Amino acid sequence: xxxxxxxxGGSVQAGGSLTLSCGVTGNKYRSxxxxxxxxxxxxxxxxxxxxxxxGSTEYEDSAKGRFTISRDNxxxxxxxxxxxxxxxxxxxxxxxADRGVFRFDCYEDKWWGSAYWSQGTQVTVSS
Numbered sequence: 001x002x003x004x005x006x007x008x009g010g011s012v013q014a015g016g017s018l019t020l021s022c023g024v025t026g027n028k029y030r031s032x033x034x035x036x037x038x039x040x041x042x043x044x045x046x047x048x049x050x051x052x053x054x055g056s057t058e059y060e061d062s063a064k065g066r067f068t069i070s071r072d073n074x075x076x077x078x079x080x081x082x083x084x085x086x087x088x089x090x091x092x093x094x095x096x097a098d099r100g101v102f103r104f105d106c107y108e109d110k111w112w113g114s115a116y117w118s119q120g121t122q123v124t125v126s127s
Contacts, residue, residue, distance in 0.1 A: 002025070002027045004095060009122045017084075017085065018082050022095035022097075023075070024077070027099070031100045032052060033053075034097045035112065036048040036049050036069060036096075049069045051070070068083075069081075080093070089125050090123060093122075097116050099114060
């Protein structure tokens with residue numbers, strides 16, 4: 001059974017930093033695409049950043065220059081380092097990993113529609 005376990009959320013003041021971690025276990029296939037998403041109350045889920053198996057990344061505009069995604073392919077883990085946090089970053093954060101069955105273009109295909117998802121972790125940034 002595949003499990004996606006996430007950790008590292010919490011509360012910080014504006015300008016602070018947090019690092020989220022995510023691990024995928026039980027998947028017999030290798031994920032090509034992994035990513036972080038977030039959803040604020042009353043808003044739709046949005047992508048924060050995506051990382052391919054080769055380490056290439058793409059970020060949502062507000063995350064550029066402040067957030068860094070990394071992954072360890074051997075351990076099947078994913079991280080999100082968040083710096084210079086703002087109150088508008090407050091949301092539930094989720095990590096996702098594609099199932100590894102199909103080969104996706106991580107930046108063109110909506111692979112997250114059939115991905116494995118974490119349970120979510122709350123990030124709260126106070127002003």
